[in-house]
Amino acid sequence: MYKILTAMLLLSLPFYINAQGADPTKPLSHVNATGIETLKKGLTLETIIYSSKNKSAVISGKLMKVGDYIGEHELIIVNASNVVLRSGDERLKLSMFSPIISK
Numbered sequence: 642m643y644k645i646l647t648a649m650l651l652l653s654l655p656f657y658i659n660a661q662g663a664d665p666t667k668p669l670s671h672v673n674a675t676g677i678e679t680l681k682k683g684l685t686l687e688t689i690i691y692s693s694k695n696k697s698a699v700i701s702g703k704l705m706k707v708g709d710y711i712g713e714h715e716l717i718i719v720n721a722s723n724v725v726l727r728s729g730d731e732r733l734k735l736s737m738f739s740p741i742i743s744k
Contacts, residue, residue: 684711684726686735691721698724700735 688699696719697706705716711726714733718725723736 684714684733684735686724686737689719689721689724689737691719700724700726 683701685701686698687702690697690699695706697704698716698719699705700711700716703711705711707716707719709716714726714728716724717727717732722738723734726733726735
């Protein structure tokens with residue numbers, strides 16, 4: 642009986658997790674203040690490629706290197722965990738991970 646209950650529980654677990662609607666692969670940048678600003682701008686930092694020879698990032702599905710534009714924003718800095726975009730006098734920092742840990 643115990644084996645049947647355990648099997649039923651394990652088989653129903655994926656349906657419960659999927660019903661939660663949370664994407665476990667989604668970057669946490671939407672949690673912090675920078676992420677909120679990012680969502681307003683419609684820009685999402687998806688990936689950073691950071692090495693001594695190659696510093697680039699994927700922002701909202703577009704592969705970019707320093708000096709490239711996405712809309713009115715120019716990519717000016719690529720670091721290991723964040724990038725900085727400039728539009729006129731405004732600077733926008735997009736981070737891969739949230740510095741805030743919430744429960």
